[in-house]
Amino acid sequence: MLSPAFLSQLRKLLPDHCVLYAREDLVPFESDGLSAYRNTPDVVVLPEDEAQVAAVLRLCHENRIAVVARGAGTGLAAGALPVDGAVLLVLAKLNRIKVIDPLARTAVVEPGVRNLAISEAVAPHHLYYAPDPSSQIACSIGGNVAENSGGVHCLKYGLTVHNIMKLRAWTIDGQLLEIGSDALDTPGYDLLALMTGSEGMLAVITEVTVKLLPRPERAQVVLAAFDDVAQAGAAVGNIIAAGVVPAGLEMMDRLAIEAAEAFVHAGYPMTEALLLCEVDGVNEEVSDDILTVHDVLAASGATEIHTAESEEQRLKFWAGRKAAFPAVGRLAPDYYCMDGTIPRARLPHVLKRIGEMSAEYGLPVANVFHAGDGNLHPLILFDANLPGELAKAEAFGGKILELCVEAGGTITGEHGVGLEKIRQMCAQFAPPELARFHDVKAAFDPDTLLNPGKAVPELHRCAEWGAMHVHGGQLAHPELPRF
Amino acid sequence: MLTEFVDRIRSAHAANTPLVIQGGGSKDFYGNAHEGEVLNTRALTGVVDYQPKELVLTAQAGTPLAEIEALLAEHEQMLAFEPPHFGGNPLPNPLPNPLPQAGEGANDALRAPKSSNATLGGCIAAGLSGPRRPYAGAARDFVLGVRMIDGTGQPLRFGGQVIKNVAGYDVSRLMVGALGTLGLITEVSLKVLPQPARETTLQFELDEAAAIEKMNQWAGQPLPLSATSWHAGLLTVRLSGAASAVHAAQARLGGEPLHDASAFWQRLRDQTTPFFDKRPLHPEGHKWRLAVKPTTPPLKLGDALWIEWGGAVRWLASDLPAAMLRETAKTAGGHATLFRGKAPADGAFAPLAPALATLHRALKQRFDPRGILNRGRLYPDF
Numbered sequence: 001m002l003s004p005a006f007l008s009q010l011r012k013l014l015p016d017h018c019v020l021y022a023r024e025d026l027v028p029f030e031s032d033g034l035s036a037y038r039n040t041p042d043v044v045v046l047p048e049d050e051a052q053v054a055a056v057l058r059l060c061h062e063n064r065i066a067v068v069a070r071g072a073g074t075g076l077a078a079g080a081l082p083v084d085g086a087v088l089l090v091l092a093k094l095n096r097i098k099v100i101d102p103l104a105r106t107a108v109v110e111p112g113v114r115n116l117a118i119s120e121a122v123a124p125h126h127l128y129y130a131p132d133p134s135s136q137i138a139c140s141i142g143g144n145v146a147e148n149s150g151g152v153h154c155l156k157y158g159l160t161v162h163n164i165m166k167l168r169a170w171t172i173d174g175q176l177l178e179i180g181s182d183a184l185d186t187p188g189y190d191l192l193a194l195m196t197g198s199e200g201m202l203a204v205i206t207e208v209t210v211k212l213l214p215r216p217e218r219a220q221v222v223l224a225a226f227d228d229v230a231q232a233g234a235a236v237g238n239i240i241a242a243g244v245v246p247a248g249l250e251m252m253d254r255l256a257i258e259a260a261e262a263f264v265h266a267g268y269p270m271t272e273a274l275l276l277c278e279v280d281g282v283n284e285e286v287s288d289d290i291l292t293v294h295d296v297l298a299a300s301g302a303t304e305i306h307t308a309e310s311e312e313q314r315l316k317f318w319a320g321r322k323a324a325f326p327a328v329g330r331l332a333p334d335y336y337c338m339d340g341t342i343p344r345a346r347l348p349h350v351l352k353r354i355g356e357m358s359a360e361y362g363l364p365v366a367n368v369f370h371a372g373d374g375n376l377h378p379l380i381l382f383d384a385n386l387p388g389e390l391a392k393a394e395a396f397g398g399k400i401l402e403l404c405v406e407a408g409g410t411i412t413g414e415h416g417v418g419l420e421k422i423r424q425m426c427a428q429f430a431p432p433e434l435a436r437f438h439d440v441k442a443a444f445d446p447d448t449l450l451n452p453g454k455a456v457p458e459l460h461r462c463a464e465w466g467a468m469h470v471h472g473g474q475l476a477h478p479e480l481p482r483f
Numbered sequence: 484m485l486t487e488f489v490d491r492i493r494s495a496h497a498a499n500t501p502l503v504i505q506g507g508g509s510k511d512f513y514g515n516a517h518e519g520e521v522l523n524t525r526a527l528t529g530v531v532d533y534q535p536k537e538l539v540l541t542a543q544a545g546t547p548l549a550e551i552e553a554l555l556a557e558h559e560q561m562l563a564f565e566p567p568h569f570g571g572n573p574l575p576n577p578l579p580n581p582l583p584q585a586g587e588g589a590n591d592a593l594r595a596p597k598s599s600n601a602t603l604g605g606c607i608a609a610g611l612s613g614p615r616r617p618y619a620g621a622a623r624d625f626v627l628g629v630r631m632i633d634g635t636g637q638p639l640r641f642g643g644q645v646i647k648n649v650a651g652y653d654v655s656r657l658m659v660g661a662l663g664t665l666g667l668i669t670e671v672s673l674k675v676l677p678q679p680a681r682e683t684t685l686q687f688e689l690d691e692a693a694a695i696e697k698m699n700q701w702a703g704q705p706l707p708l709s710a711t712s713w714h715a716g717l718l719t720v721r722l723s724g725a726a727s728a729v730h731a732a733q734a735r736l737g738g739e740p741l742h743d744a745s746a747f748w749q750r751l752r753d754q755t756t757p758f759f760d761k762r763p764l765h766p767e768g769h770k771w772r773l774a775v776k777p778t779t780p781p782l783k784l785g786d787a788l789w790i791e792w793g794g795a796v797r798w799l800a801s802d803l804p805a806a807m808l809r810e811t812a813k814t815a816g817g818h819a820t821l822f823r824g825k826a827p828a829d830g831a832f833a834p835l836a837p838a839l840a841t842l843h844r845a846l847k848q849r850f851d852p853r854g855i856l857n858r859g860r861l862y863p864d865f
Contacts (some may be wrong), residue, residue, distance in 0.1 A: 030717030103699045104778045127703065141652070144703055148649045155646065161653065164626050175838045182816025183774035184616065184795045187832035188843055188861065189665075190623055197649045217705045239537030241676035243559060245538075282705055284727035341645040343537055352771070373646040413647035432637050440652045443845035456651065464521075 002042045002085060010045065010087070013055045018093075020044040029088055032073045032080040033135070034420055036336070036390060041068075041082035046090045050168070050206040053089070055331035057204060058144075058174035060087055066449045067172065069200040071111060071143030074135040076337060077418030079147065079199045079454055085193035086452070091142050094206060097121050105212040106165060106182070111142025111205045115149075118210060129214040130157035133414070134322065143206050150414035151426055152248040152321075155372035157213070158279075159414070161196040166209035169195060177203055180395030194440065199416050200451040202444040216280035219247065220290050221314045224302040225271040229253055229367075230348035232273035235300035236371045239277060239346060241248045242296050244289050248278040249372030250321050253351070256328060256366040256379070257320075263327035266320030267313075269304050275371065276321055278314075321368075325379065328366045335366075338392045340404030341375045350407050354378055354400060360397040363389075375413035376404070402427045417455045425455075426462035434459055484526060485638065485669060491522060492667065493636030502859045504663040506545055507600030509569040510609050512823055514662050517699035517860040526606050527669055532644070535560055539627065539644050539747050541672040544604025551603060563676040564622045565613030565710075566606045568599035568753050597748040599753075604668045604849055607611050609637075610660025613720070613752040614710035617702070617793045619676070622660040627702070630670035631658060634851025644672045664865070665850040676851075679723035682709070684747065685820075687718040687739030691781045693792070694718040698793045699778050706732050712751055713790040714758065721748060751791070758789050758800065759823070771808055773797040776816035784811065798822075830863045 011019050020026060021043045031038045047053045059186070060067050066086035073080055082088050095112035102125035107118055115136040119128040132151035133139055139149070145167065150159045157163070164390060166180035180192040195202060205330065214222075226232040232251055252274045261268045268274055279289040290307060297305050308314035342350050351367060357367045360409055368377045378400055382393040401411040401424040411417070413422040425434065437456040441448065457465075495502050501519030505511070519718045527545040534540075535558040542551055548568060555561050607629070618848045628642025642648055642655035658668055689697065694713040698720075702709060706723035719741060733740075741747060750756045759770060773782070777794035787800035795817075801808065805819075805827035812819035818833035835843060840862075847854065847865045854865055 015798045101778070102703060103696075104776055105699075105703050125703070148653075150647055156623065158620070159647065159649075161656070162620060171838070177838055177842070178836065179839070181774070181818060182776035183812075183818065184777075184792060185610075185660075187622065187776055187818050187820065188835055188839065189661055189846060190610075190656050190659055191842065193623060193653045193659075193840070197653055202652075214703050214705045239675075240538060241536045241558075243680065245677060281723065282707055282728040282731060285707070285725040288725045288727050341647045343534070343539070343644060345534065345537060370647070375647045408643070409645050410643055410648040410650050412650050413645070414649060416649050417651070425650060430640075433639050433641065433651070436633070436639060436654065437651050439849035440654070440657075440846065443842055443849060 002087075006065060007043060009059055010043065010056065012103030013059060014045060014047060014052050018046045018048060018052070028400060029070070029073070029082065029090065032070070032075040032078060032167060034076050034078045034418070036384075037078035037081050037419060039082045039084065041088040042085060044088045044090055046093050048093045050094070051096070053091070053206050054170050054174045054176070054202060056087065056089060057172055060449065061447075062350050064449065066452050067204070068451050069204050070144070071146070072114065072138050073138035075143060075147060075418065076140040076339070076415040077412070077420040079416050079451070081419055083452055089204065089223045091204075091206075092140065092147055097152065098207070100125070102127060104182070106209055107212060108209050109141055109209060111145070112140050115139050115141055115144055122212055126215045128215050129210050130213050131160050131214050132164050134325070135352045141208050143211065145196055145205055145208055146198065146200050146416070147416040149243070150370075150373075150375070152250060152370060154370065154375075155249060156245050156247045159195055164192065164196065164208055165211055167192065167195055167205055168207035170411045171203050172445050172447070180209065182209070194195040197416070199418065199455040201455050202439055202450065204450070215285045216247070219278055219280035219314065220286050220478045221276055221278040221308045221317050222290060222293050222297065222298040223268070223306045223308070223317050224275045224277070225304040226273040226275065226302055227271065229273040229351050231255060231301045232275050233344060233347040233371070235275060235297055235302065238296045238300050239293055242292050244279065244292055246277050246293070246385050247280040248276065248471040249370070250276045251338055251369040251371040252321065254333075255364065256324050259327040259366060260320040260324050263330060264319045264323045268320050271303065275302075276317055291441050324368045328381070331366070332364070333383040333385065334381070334390075334393075336380040336382065336397050338378045338380065338400050339375070339412050339415040340396050340408035340409055341373070342404050342407045344371065344374045346407040346409070350376065350403060353403055357396060357399055361392055363393060363396055370413070372434045373413070374409065398424060419454055422455070422457045423465050425457050426465055431459050431462070434462070488522070488527070488667060488669065489632055489636050489638055492632050492634065495688055495855050496522070496635050496853055499853050501855050504608070504667055504857055506602030506605035507547065509599070509601040510605055510611075513609055514832070514860040515826055515863055517857055519855070519858060522667065524602060524667070524669075527604070530554060531670060537644075538646070538675050539672060540675050541644055541670060542603050543670050544602060544668045546603045547599070548601040548606055549599045556678070559678045560675045561678045562673065563615060563619040564623065564625055565615040565619075565752060566601070566622060567611050567613050568601040570600070570753075603671055607659055607671050608661065608663045608668055614712065614748050614791060617711075617795060618709050623656045625674045626655050626659050626671065627674055628672040629658050629668050630657045631666040631668050633666040634853065634856045638669075638740065639666070641673065646674055662861045664847060664861045666856065677711070681726040682721060682723045682744070683729050683733055684719060684721045684741040684744035685733060685736060686741050687720070687738045688716055689713070689718045690716065691788070695778070695780065695794045697789070701736070702777075702793050706736070710748055711793050712793070714788070719747065758787070758798070769800065769802055770822045771799040771801055772820045772822040773799060773808065773812040773815070774817040774820070775812055779815040782811055782815070784808070805829070832861065835862070
């Protein structure tokens with residue numbers, strides 16, 4: 001609990017409406033997008049400008065109070081889960097687009113600006129901001145930087161780290177860091193890369209300069225059906241080997257296809273695996289690439305191939321994929337979305353093992369796959385109202401992530417570690433590597449006041465969890481809140 | 484093999500002996516003066532894994548860049564950041580020459596190296612990119628993972644061989660451009676891309692201000708740009724992509740096609756044009772690299788100027804005071820580096836703001852507590 005003396009000091013720094021401490025005001029902030037993890041914050045502050053952010057940080061630093069930064073709260077890894085005795089610093093009110101420079105193709109925005117709002121604001125200049133996480137209508141750019149967010153266009157256009165130029169950020173002791181530049185590089189260490197994806201552990205961002213790209217002249221999508229997921233996976237490699245880098249390349253398995261079709265009637269064939277391949281760019285190049293993609297898909301054993309004949313049909317093809325999560329959500333009371341990445345060639349093996357584990361755990365899985373970049377989203381279906389099902393789903397999910405690591409991949413492609421995947425960090429990294437992560441953290445935040453307990457596990461915890469793996473096989477989470 | 488490097492760094496750490504990490508020596512000129520026992524990486528050689536369909540290549544740090552590029556070319560793929568090779572010291576066993584003879588048909592005094600010694604490790608540690616950088620991305624954008632040995636002799640692995648990976652801090656990218664001061668890179672995984680089917684280079688006679696404006700205007704349009712350069716009244720633009728797209732863009736932009744274009748871009752990339760030769764142009768031969776906001780109007784710092792990267796890099800042969808060049812670049816949103824020549828007292832790279840300098844020292848202290856790796860090369864004080 002925070003002391004009344006600290007709260008009163010906090011209230012002196014900000015207008016009354018920017019500090020929430022009544023229980024009914026705090027409850028909406030108890031979780032981020034991963035609602036299985038909840039914890040009511042002690043206090044929520046919503047600063048309206050950078051000076052207030054800096055003042056709150058300084059006060060917290062002086063009093064050794066932890067700070068959890070939060071944007072729009074759409075994260076899927078409990079990265080913004082409130083911590084007991086900490087201030088929840090919500091940056092949503094810093095939502096001004098400060099500068100749009102169409103000639104230099106940059107925009108300077110505050111962290112609370114929504115991802116999609118940037119593209120909307122620069123659309124009159126025929127420009128856009130490329131990373132497009134599925135939550136782009138709601139998620140904020142500050143959160144995107146904290147998580148290094150991706151989207152369906154990553155293979156061609158990169159992640160957040162490839163699309164930002166400069167940050168203003170504040171350390172916990174209230175020092176301003178200006179990281180990056182308006183040029184294409186900076187002297188010294190690449191702190192911009194270090195900050196991107198750092199999950200609110202290093203500094204608090206108050207301004208982001210993003211890179212804008214010219215809108216492609218044209219985008220076209222091809223849909224292909226396959227009898228077998230391995231064949232569809234091979235087709236993805238064949239498209240890339242033919243020299244095409246698709247703007248989007250998505251795969252769905254039978255359960256995901258059926259769910260999406262029942263939900264939005266996208267016109268998908270009922271089959272074992274479906275590929276959506278979008279190419280974009282200069283008009284002539286799109287025409288050439290579509291022909292190449294069509295030929296490769298046919299040669300790779302596709303049973304059906306459809307090129308969208310109109311913009312309306314293109315959007316319809318995408319509607320099914322984009323609605324895949326809520327569509328799968330209709331199949332069961334709850335689903336748990338995983339986020340591993342694997343080398344694409346290992347897809348058949350990984351899907352086979354997920355199928356086997358699905359039978360072992362007795363929980364169905366629908367697979368949605370950013371096939372171009374190997375990012376797999378298995379959706380585990382369960383019912384949280386049945387005793388033990390959540391724990392079972394979490395245990396199953398943990399096994400899937402460990403499988404991804406074994407296959408040469410990673411436990412998180414785009415959602416981040418947060419609190420959710422902190423155990424699996426022990427599977428992915430050896431103790432000396434985790435120690436270096438703690439060293440990086442200590443360079444920025446020696447008192448570990450920013451988002452404590454997230455993203456990087458304490459070394460002794462790995463040992464404890466490791467022992468649990470050996471003895472139990474059941475992963476209990478006694479220290480975690482439940483719903 | 485790796486254990487020899489681990490042992491070497493462990494002993495150097497124990498004895499507090501400074502080490503100078505060297506690959507092919509092609510970038511020995513870059514950064515500040517540094518001294519110590521040479522730790523050469525060229526024994527760490529070979530492509531570990533290359534899956535063209537995954538767009539991922541993994542190689543040991545001492546692998547010659549030319550060898551990697553030749554392998555990629557067999558599969559019509561490339562390193563899209565177009566890394567510079569520069570020259571380097573003669574090798575005991577010359578590598579096959581993968582580059583066209585740079586002197587072909589040209590009457591200028593070229594300093595083209597007979598072979599390229601640059602290694603992958605040096606390429607990543609220096610973090611330098613070539614003409615394609617503003618349009619395709621920088622070296623750091625393509626790094627997926629590294630294996631390294633830190634300054635205590637601890638082997639570490641960060642990132643991996645997959646394109647999307649957000650587990651842990653991005654230490655792989657932190658190593659790019661760190662000039663070996665945080666650790667010895669022993670292995671690198673990179674994203675690679677297909678080669679464009681067609682490339683065409685066009686030239687336009689334009690003054691500096693007009694050229695800067697054109698480069699920026701065109702970059703905001705859906706054109707298949709892949710490189711831009713302006714020097715001595717001539718804007719040179721490379722288009723890359725499907726043949727149809729390149730033709731359409733050429734029809735739209737006009738200009739004069741340049742015939743020996745690949746040699747032109749390679750000379751610019753490797754700085755083998757007379758402009759970058761230190762003798763003819765200036766007694767001091769100082770080459771400054773001013774990285775600025777690309778739309779920055781002409782800086783009016785003299786005629787010995789070459790513009791690259793859509794206006795974002797201005798190369799100057801100049802003996803103007805470092806402080807003045809640094810201030811000019813800073814005002815233009817960037818920074819100035821003494822790229823070739825004798826570094827000023829505060830070092831080759833623009834000094835860091837105090838808060839950033841503190842972070843740099845803290846990171847260095849954690850990764851290399853005794854400061855034995857490339858001491859002073861990045862900044863004189865560590």
